[in-house]
Amino acid sequence: MSWQIAANIREMFVDLVATDGKQAFACRSANRKDSLISGFNEALVTLPPIDRTTVVLAISSDFERVALRERWGATTALLATEGFENVLEIGNQSREKLFSFQPSKPTPLISHDLSFGVTERTLANGLVEVNLDEKEIDFVLSKLSLSEIKSIAICLLHSNKNKSHELQLASRVREKGYFVSCSHEFEGNEQVRFKKAAQKSFIGPVLEEFHNEFEKLGFTKKNIDLAADFRKSGDGDQIFITCLEDRIITALVRDGKRIARKRLKVSPLSMMGLDEAGMAHVGPAKVGSEPGPVILGKGLALTYFDTLAYSSKLTLDDSPRIKFDQSRVQRVLAPLAKQLRVTPESCAEMFNELGAVYIATEISLLMEEFHFSHVDCKVTFDGWFANLMATPIISKSAFRKFDVEVLSQWSPTIGLLKEIPKGAFEKLTERGSCKFSSKILDGETHEP
Amino acid sequence: MSLDSFQMQELNTKLNSVLKSLVAPFSGELTGAIVDSKGELVQVIGSDPLHFATPEAVIKSLKKYVVPKVGELFVTNDPGSGNTRLCDLLFIQACYGRSQAGDLRYYLVLQIGVPTLLNKKLDKMATSIEDEGFRVPPAPFEDENGLNEAIVDYLCQAGISRDNLIQKVNEAKSSLKTAIHRLSLLETQMGAEKLNSGIAALRKYSEKSMKKAIHEIPDGEYTAHDFLDNDGIEKTPVRIQCRLSVQGENILVSFQGSSKQVKGPFNCNYAMTLSTCFWFFRCLLKHDIPINSGAFNAFVVEAPEGTIVNGTGPAPMLGGYYETSNRIADVLIGCLSKALPLETPALNGSSSNITLMKFKDKVMIDTLGSGAGASKSKDGSDAINASLHNTPASSIEDIESDYPIQVIHSGIRDGSGGEGRHKGGDGLSRGYKFLEPGFVMMLSDRRDYKPHGIFGGSAGLSGENILNRSGEKKKLHNEKNVFAVKPNDTLVINTPGGGAWGKVVEPSKEET
Numbered sequence: 001m002s003w004q005i006a007a008n009i010r011e012m013f014v015d016l017v018a019t020d021g022k023q024a025f026a027c028r029s030a031n032r033k034d035s036l037i038s039g040f041n042e043a044l045v046t047l048p049p050i051d052r053t054t055v056v057l058a059i060s061s062d063f064e065r066v067a068l069r070e071r072w073g074a075t076t077a078l079l080a081t082e083g084f085e086n087v088l089e090i091g092n093q094s095r096e097k098l099f100s101f102q103p104s105k106p107t108p109l110i111s112h113d114l115s116f117g118v119t120e121r122t123l124a125n126g127l128v129e130v131n132l133d134e135k136e137i138d139f140v141l142s143k144l145s146l147s148e149i150k151s152i153a154i155c156l157l158h159s160n161k162n163k164s165h166e167l168q169l170a171s172r173v174r175e176k177g178y179f180v181s182c183s184h185e186f187e188g189n190e191q192v193r194f195k196k197a198a199q200k201s202f203i204g205p206v207l208e209e210f211h212n213e214f215e216k217l218g219f220t221k222k223n224i225d226l227a228a229d230f231r232k233s234g235d236g237d238q239i240f241i242t243c244l245e246d247r248i249i250t251a252l253v254r255d256g257k258r259i260a261r262k263r264l265k266v267s268p269l270s271m272m273g274l275d276e277a278g279m280a281h282v283g284p285a286k287v288g289s290e291p292g293p294v295i296l297g298k299g300l301a302l303t304y305f306d307t308l309a310y311s312s313k314l315t316l317d318d319s320p321r322i323k324f325d326q327s328r329v330q331r332v333l334a335p336l337a338k339q340l341r342v343t344p345e346s347c348a349e350m351f352n353e354l355g356a357v358y359i360a361t362e363i364s365l366l367m368e369e370f371h372f373s374h375v376d377c378k379v380t381f382d383g384w385f386a387n388l389m390a391t392p393i394i395s396k397s398a399f400r401k402f403d404v405e406v407l408s409q410w411s412p413t414i415g416l417l418k419e420i421p422k423g424a425f426e427k428l429t430e431r432g433s434c435k436f437s438s439k440i441l442d443g444e445t446h447e448p
Numbered sequence: 449m450s451l452d453s454f455q456m457q458e459l460n461t462k463l464n465s466v467l468k469s470l471v472a473p474f475s476g477e478l479t480g481a482i483v484d485s486k487g488e489l490v491q492v493i494g495s496d497p498l499h500f501a502t503p504e505a506v507i508k509s510l511k512k513y514v515v516p517k518v519g520e521l522f523v524t525n526d527p528g529s530g531n532t533r534l535c536d537l538l539f540i541q542a543c544y545g546r547s548q549a550g551d552l553r554y555y556l557v558l559q560i561g562v563p564t565l566l567n568k569k570l571d572k573m574a575t576s577i578e579d580e581g582f583r584v585p586p587a588p589f590e591d592e593n594g595l596n597e598a599i600v601d602y603l604c605q606a607g608i609s610r611d612n613l614i615q616k617v618n619e620a621k622s623s624l625k626t627a628i629h630r631l632s633l634l635e636t637q638m639g640a641e642k643l644n645s646g647i648a649a650l651r652k653y654s655e656k657s658m659k660k661a662i663h664e665i666p667d668g669e670y671t672a673h674d675f676l677d678n679d680g681i682e683k684t685p686v687r688i689q690c691r692l693s694v695q696g697e698n699i700l701v702s703f704q705g706s707s708k709q710v711k712g713p714f715n716c717n718y719a720m721t722l723s724t725c726f727w728f729f730r731c732l733l734k735h736d737i738p739i740n741s742g743a744f745n746a747f748v749v750e751a752p753e754g755t756i757v758n759g760t761g762p763a764p765m766l767g768g769y770y771e772t773s774n775r776i777a778d779v780l781i782g783c784l785s786k787a788l789p790l791e792t793p794a795l796n797g798s799s800s801n802i803t804l805m806k807f808k809d810k811v812m813i814d815t816l817g818s819g820a821g822a823s824k825s826k827d828g829s830d831a832i833n834a835s836l837h838n839t840p841a842s843s844i845e846d847i848e849s850d851y852p853i854q855v856i857h858s859g860i861r862d863g864s865g866g867e868g869r870h871k872g873g874d875g876l877s878r879g880y881k882f883l884e885p886g887f888v889m890m891l892s893d894r895r896d897y898k899p900h901g902i903f904g905g906s907a908g909l910s911g912e913n914i915l916n917r918s919g920e921k922k923k924l925h926n927e928k929n930v931f932a933v934k935p936n937d938t939l940v941i942n943t944p945g946g947g948a949w950g951k952v953v954e955p956s957k958e959e960t
Contacts, residue, residue: 083857083879084844090831090860090876092840093817098497099730101781102793102823103832112860124848158845189843275735277656279460280453340453350454357458361465368626369472 002054005047006228006416007040009061010244012296013322014039015413017425018047024424026410030296030322033070036063037213044217052218058228058416063210064203071109073202074150074179078110079140079169080194081157082117088155088198089115092191109202110153116140118156118169126161137172144176151179153201155194159184179204228416237372241363242412243383250363252370260370264362274339280354294332295324302332304355307348379404382411456653459646460491460738462634467493470558470627473619479536479559482631483507485552488741490647494559496837497727498532498720498773500739503557505530505719506538510586516542518552521621523589523599525565527577527765530719534581534766535813537562539589539617541624543631553640556627558620563811564606566766570806570887573680573930574713574764582606590621607809651742658746659697661732665787669693672782673705674775676756677896679712680767680928685897686710686756688772690779694787701725701780702750703757712928713891715759716768716776721751724773727836728780767891767928770800770815774835775893785902794821794866794947795899796834797875797908799892801943805853805933807886812851815839819865819873819908819946821899828873828946830860852884861909861942868905868948875911875943882933894944895927905948914940 001021008015011033018025027046031039067073080087088108095103118140121130144152152173159166163184170180181200183193207226214224240251252260274280293305310329330344337347367377381404414425463482470480471493479494481503489504509529510522522540525531531538541556566581574580582603589596595617604610635643670692675685689705709715716724722744729747730737737743751758756772759765778798785792797818805812815837820828833839844855856879865872890913898907913924915931916938933939 083859086831086859087844090817090841090858093831093833093876094838094840095829095833098495098838099727099733101731101784102826102828103796103820103834104829105832123854124845158848160845189845191841191843274453275657276660277653278453278456279653279657279737280457354454354457354461357461361461365465365468365472368469 001419001421002056003050004056004058004417004419005044006058006413007043007060008244008413008416009036009040009059009063011036011062011066012293014043015410016040016043017410017413017417018050019417019421019424020050021421021424023048024421026413026425028322033066036061036066037210041217053220055219055223056418057214057219057224058418059214059224059226060228060412060416061210061226063226064207067203067206068109068199072206073109074205075114075148076110076151076153076198076201077114077116077144077147077149078153078155078198079116079118079173080155081121082119084155084157084190085115085117086112087190087194091195109198114147114149116143120156120165122156122158122162122165124158124161126158128162128164132165132168137169141172141176144178149178150205151181151201153181153183153194153198155183155190155197157190160187160193179208225418236378238378238380239363239367239372241379241381241383243381244412248359248383250366252366252372260366262362262366264359274336280350295326295329296322297325297328300332302329302351304351307333307351307355310348311345311352380407381405382407382415383409455646456649459638459643460650462630463491463647463650463738464493466627466630466634467491469630470556470623473623474560476561478561479503479557480627481557483555483557484647485554487511488651489744490554490740491650492739496839497730498723498769498836499536499559500726501719501722501744502531502538502559503555504741504744505717505722506557506586507540507555510540513586514588516540516552516555518542518544519591520588521590521624522586523596524584524586525562526583526585527717527769528583528760528762529586530717532720532765533566533769534577534583535561535563535565537565537584539620539624540586541628543628554631556624556631558624558627560616560620562603562606562608562616563813564608564809565603566804566813567606567806567809567811570804570811570889571930571932573889573928574766575681575711576762577764578762580713580764580766589617647740650738651740651745653742654737654740655742655746657733657735657737658729658743661734662694662699662729662746663697664732665692665694665699665784667694667696668787670783670786672779672786674778674782675897676714676772676775677893677927679710679714680891680926681710681712683926686714686772688756688775688779690776690783692780692783692787697746699729699747700750701747703755703776704750704752706752706755706757709754709756709759709763712767713764714756714767714772714928715763715765716757716772717760717763717765718749718751718758720765720769720773721757721776722749724776724836725749725780728777728784767802767893770802770837770891771893774798774800774837777835778899789902790824792902793823794828794868794872794901794905794949795908796821796828796946797873797894797899797911797944798835799894799911799944800837800839801876801892801911801941802890803892803939803941804889805851805880805882805886806889807852807884810851812842812847812853814842814847814878816841816876816878816941816943818894818899818911818943819861819875821908821946822866822868822870822872822901822905822949824870824903824949827871828865828948830865830874831876831943832873834873834946852882852886854881854883855879856881856938861945864909864942864945866899866901866906866908866945866948867952868901868903869950869953870905870948872899872901872905872908872946872948875909875945877940877942879938879940881936881938883935885935886933887930888933888939889930890924890927890941892927892941892943899944899947901947902949904951908945908947909942911944912942914942916940 027043029042166182183197186196242249333344337344467480471478479499481492482490801816820834861875861877864875
């Protein structure tokens with residue numbers, strides 16, 4: 001069996017597992033937001049020498065999400081049906097905050113100056129009313145060549161009914177060497193499709209660069225899967241709750257087929273403290289690795305990660321490279337605990353409880369949206385927080401009766417492997433896994 | 449400080465989850481609310497702040513007609529009873545708490561959108577609520593004997609098929625059932641007494657938070673007025689007058705001096721005015737609060753009955769919802785600009801630019817954003833739901849797929865924002881080509897009175913509506929209008945820009 005490597009590349013950490021069927025390795029390393037490949041590199045050097053050209057590499061990463069959030073993308077132009085060039089700027093005209101005297105919208109990925117109209121019109125029934133004009137395309141392409149554009153989003157009305165114009169335009173644009181995405185590649189109305197096409201064009205070139213980084217490390221392009229997904233299967237209704245460092249992914253699976261997936265950000269659970277009227281609040285919204293958990297020396301805003309780690313619920317037995325600075329958390333937590341007249345330990349526990357309420361509520365709302373039974377459903381927790389999240393989430397939720405199984409911290413990463421050799425990761429999965437697997441009734445845990 | 453800080457947040461999250469499960473299966477502008485047996489708001493969630501005072505108002509009206517019993521389902525869409533628009537259908541479920549048989553403890557209120565309820569002739573400007581569509585005053589909709597067939601038949605006259613209506617009703621009932629289950633579970637976990645005291649604590653908290661924010665306004669009396677261009681029937685401006693009296697944490701908003709209620713559909717009921725005032729004061733707060741009766745108790749609103757801000761009787765109100773409410777927000781912001789001049793932005797375009805288009809049995813409603821006002825720190829945003837409402841724009845492809853309309857352009861109306869040190873946001877321009885005969889009703893405003901700038905910034909351009917028939921372009925001078933359209937007619941709506949902040953800084957001679 002040739003070597004397989006799977007890596008779960010997140011903003012703060014990288015989990016890496018590797019096996020050749022006989023040996024198995026695992027490593028967790030710290031990561032840097034500005035270079036997501038760095039943590040992978042660090043983990044890679046812990047492996048024995050192997051021929052990387054034949055390695056099957058499965059990657060699940062935050063790259064696209066971070067690139068969009070941090071605006072790392074390429075300079076991108078928009079080609080839209082004439083008269084609708086501002087479609088991305090207008091969006092759906094909704095403001096971000098409901099309560100604000102000065103409303104605002106997110107800045108579009110493609111600027112006003114780089115949005116061009118193209119004469120053409122396809123009708124709602126898919127019939128072409130106005131054909132594309134080849135001379136005009138030449139003219140637009142000559143204008144594009146004057147700027148530093150690397151990528152182009154093609155967004156024509158009703159291309160979901162008839163994609164001929166988008167294909168025609170894309171072929172001309174590709175001849176010039178631009179990265180291209182078209183709105184007909186996506187589902188939904190123009191507000192949804194155009195936004196997705198713009199996102200794909202914006203991050204496409206940098207995603208290719210990210211891909212190339214793995215090639216530079218010696219891996220072969222055809223053996224790299226950059227969009228590996230956590231394996232979920234089974235019969236009947238199942239919920240897989242994968243606890244990652246900055247978010248919790250809930251997948252609803254029915255008879256082995258995933259029907260819904262929702263990311264619950266843990267970042268909104270970072271602590272803000274008490275407001276003037278005495279309510280505990282959570283925030284700020286943006287945490288991830290920026291500023292990041294206090295316990296890792298990043299920033300001063302306490303996160304859910306911090307309070308879990310401070311309460312010794314989060315351990316890093318397999319990660320000697322990562323150090324927790326408990327005293328830093330203690331310093332930030334102390335004034336809040338004083339205000340609440342409790343110990344810092346109790347304060348952290350209270351915050352952990354509040355986080356569990358939030359997560360449990362969101363998961364059960366997702367279940368209701370997809371008509372998942374609150375009675376007979378198997379729930380599997382895996383990932384970092386799995387062993388400590390299962391009980392509070394279930395006990396705080398509106399669930400009635402579930403089979404609950406808790407897998408190890410390493411399970412999501414192991415699940416990325418194309419083929420998992422029998423017994424290869426036995427020790428690893430045992431070490432991190434939680435012992436209970438039981439029925440939980442009406443919010444009360446019954447240990448076996 | 450007690451540990452209740454965390455318990456309050458936990459209860460807040462759980463009450464929100466009850467309401468989220470109520471609205472989750474539906475899309476569009478939705479409101480979900482819990483009201484206690486006394487008729488006081490426990491919590492409300494929704495995407496349009498103008499709906500937030502509605503649940504209390506409607507239950508108050510309901511109690512005038514009937515004595516609700518546990519298990520009964522009621523329905524209404526009547527703005528005369530405190531609702532917002534006829535197309536907002538409210539289901540009200542009277543329910544008990546944890547015990548299987550007990551006293552009525554809560555009302556769950558679910559509002560869903562049914563645009564076909566505006567499906568009347570649309571061939572003239574409404575002068576009564578009956579002209580605006582199909583009205584159902586608060587009435588029992590289902591009891592142990594089944595659905596109220598008279599109401600079902602009446603609603604079906606609006607053009608909605610019986611099957612569709614029953615499907616909507618069943619979806620609403622299923623949602624209400626889930627929410628009741630969640631609420632009962634919450635009461636079981638906490639105990640009725642603890643839940644009651646928790647709700648009381650949340651109300652107290654919201655009131656305290658709002659009062660703290662209000663306290664930031666310096667003591668004094670601040671006045672402002674503005675005008676609606678007209679009411680669509682009589683061609684005279686309609687005045688909205690506001691006085692804000694602040695003394696510490698106590699605040700009175702008085703609309704004495706506002707025009708009497710109007711014949712055209714531009715009246716607001718008291719609940720709409722109250723919701724607008726809530727939105728205004730809530731904007732002063734920097735953090736989220738649960739929206740409950742406590743939040744509304746933080747201020748007093750004096751809106752004389754029979755005026756534009758508290759229309760009574762059969763007053764038509766559709767334009768009141770979309771336009772007058774925006775103007776009420778403008779006068780409140782006008783008062784604030786006198787109290788805290790540097791903290792207040794210039795006026796938004798603040799028109800919903802609503803257009804209703806009717807083709808046979810179909811009614812299309814499109815609302816368009818305007819330019820936002822600039823502030824001391826930044827330009828105003830372009831083409832945005834600038835003030836009160838936050839209705840998403842209709843998708844162009846959806847319009848063209850569902851109605852005999854071709855959208856000929858939809859873009860930013862360049863140059864419509866006011867000029868100044870910080871520029872007002874530009875409005876929006878959208879053109880429609882009609883493919884079949886139909887009727888168009890326009891209820892737009894800010895076509896005469898411009899959104900003004902502040903500190904020397906210029907006003908945004910007013911909006912305009914242009915009809916092109918047989919190649920002849922005609923600017924519609926009455927922006928509140930009902931007219932027939934023929935195939936190939938086009939209508940262009942240019943929405944107002946926002947006001948600018950500060951004078952334009954001229955380059956010095958040296959720089960020139």
